[in-house]
Amino acid sequence: MIEVIHLKENENEKNLNNNEIIKNDSNNINNSNLTIINENNSNVSYYNFLNPLFKNTPICYIKIENVKQLKESLNYAINIVKKRVSIRSGGHSCCNFSILNDTVNLDMSGLKDCIVDVENKIVKVQCGVTFLEYYKETSKYLLGGPGGSCPSVCLGGLSLGGGSNPLSIKHGYLLDNILEITILLENGKLVKANSSNQYSDLFWALRGAGHCSFGIALDFKIQLYDIQPYYYHNSIELSFDSMIESNEIIDEYMKTTKSKNNVYIGLDYRITIKSKRLTNILIFFYIGDLKDGENEFNKLFQLLMKTSSPRVAEMNSEKVKKTFLEIVERVPYSNKTRRSFTKCRFSKDLNKKNSMLLKEIMELAPIIINKMIVPDAIANFSSTIYYHGGIQNQLPKDNCSFIHRGDDCTWSYTFICLYTKEENDQIFKEWKTKINSFLNFFGNQIYQNYPDDECTNWQSSYYGDHYPKLQQIKKKYDPKNYFKYQQSIELPK
Structure with missing residues (x-):
């Protein structure tokens, strides 16, 4: 029915x-x-x-x-x-x-099949499976791999636009590990696209530009990897006021450490209506021996001691030893209706200029909170920096249509504002206006999984030199331009 x-x-x-x-x-x-x-x-x-x-x-x-x-x-x-x-x-x-x-x-959220081939370390998963469901199923067999960090996101959209988590530093983006995609074309034909069959050009295009530009993706075959029973995972609360100095230290550490394919860093700058305090949290994740992870964490912590009194979340060796599923589940699972806007840009480093802009953006947040017309229980501003180094930015740009590789895409800067009350729309737009005025200083490449509906040169920002080739593939598989939206791949003129 x-x-x-x-x-x-x-x-x-x-x-x-x-x-x-x-x-x-x-x-x-x-x-x-x-x-x-x-x-x-x-x-x-x-x-x-x-x-x-x-x-x-x-x-x-x-x-x-x-x-x-x-x-x-x-x-x-x-x-x-x-x-x-x-x-x-x-x-x-x-x-x-x-x-x-x-x-x-x-x-498509009702398409929930997730079948793990343990012997070959391959999973066939449908597009309506959430990442929490995906990780729960694969981790039963101590298997896993790249994917999303938000547990309530489904594989259908995110897989076609990237997919980065802490394991990506070793195995690349999720789209780098897709072996085959089942897709329904406008003509009603259901095809399986992979790197070696007649649909290899479509397979190339879908991995990075597949957000409803060519057809409807149903399921994916994905390569899995052995995962550790436990990983070293810890955090440090840093002084918000010293973020410029601490970011330079973190950036230099990541450029010089011999463990750059083992260490994942996330930085979360946040203020909520409840706390009314700007915070700066560093997340540290290590792939490899737990003791080696602890040693690397301590190296970074000692470097950060040059700034104002950083605080380590956990010193207990048992509490920093976490399964991959436990790490994933630390991120809140939420599908609640809320008013929000998101902006994201790739960047080369955590340099002083970027940090000064970031600090200015976040310092506007408490001012806006104090100007709210009506109280809003979930008002929340965050700027999150994710590390995209390691294998994920070392693979060739022509591997698929995803162009965000190399030194220019070592970090992503993501800005998110959440609230619920319509009466506060104009107030919260002040933060968006501030972000928009600074975005191009961070970088001009946009992560497809954080699209920007206000970007006028999105063709270049998402796809770079790959765009003309994508247009030809679009013409081949969707000649009537049926799968069309504001930023879908255009037919060639």
Whole structure:
């Protein structure tokens, strides 16, 4: 059964609310039963937008639970209501590109198969599986690999745009470890694309530019690796006021350490409505012997002692010994509706200029909190820096369509603001305006998994010199430009 939830009625959609006509139309879709649920039905609450700042409204939602339903739903969109589709796995697109106006929205979150081939260290996983579910299943066999850091994100979108976690310093991005992708094309053909078959060009394009530009990805075959039973994982609280000095020390340490393919660093600058205090937390992760990890951590800590009194979270050797799943589960799992905006840029280093800009951005946050028109319990500003070094930026740029390799992409700077009250929109936009004025100083490459709907040169920022080749592949597999949205790959002129 295909469950179709309609949100509105206009001149082009009146027939959709006529049960008799829908019944007749269903005969054109392999005799499927279409269940029409009006917007007052309690089930509709599941489809609330995660981010009301982007008020996109599809004509309806269809929740997909198997491949047959997906094919029928694409046929329904193309041939019956004559609309494009938008594709949602977990709904985490920071610009709401997964839910688009005037489309049939295909909710892929019901596709939950995750099958591990332990002997060959390969997993076949469908696009609706969250990363927490994925890590739980693979870690049962002490297997794992690159992926996302947010546990509630699904594999469907993130896999096509990158996928970086602490294991990426050794194994590359998630998309570097995809062996095969099953994708439904506009012509209704279901194909398997890999590096050695007739769809090798499509396989190249999907890994980095696959966000609904060529078809609908259903599942992925992914290479897994043996993981350690325990990893060294610790954190240091640094003085926010000394962030410029501490960032220079961290940057120099990562450039000179012989363990750069073993050490992962994350930096989290944050202020919440509850704390009203700017914090600066360094996350340290080590791949390898626990004692070696402790030694490397202490080296970095001693260097940071030159700044103002850093505090180590844990000195107990048992508490810093964590399974990979325990580390993943430390990140809060949240799918709550909230108003948010996100910006991200790749950068070469943690230099003084970048740190000064970062400090200025974060120092505006408490001022905005104090100017709020109405109280907002979740008001939260954060700037997060992730390390993208190691193997993930050493692979050739032409390995797939993902261009963000080399020294210019050693770090990513991500800025996120969360709140709930519409009355505070104008106040919080002040922070976004400040960020936008500084973004180009951090770098001009944009991580596809953090799209920027305000970027005018997105073709270059996402895809660089690969863009003309992507246009030719688009023409080959989607010649009618059916899979189209604000920043989808364009057909060549």
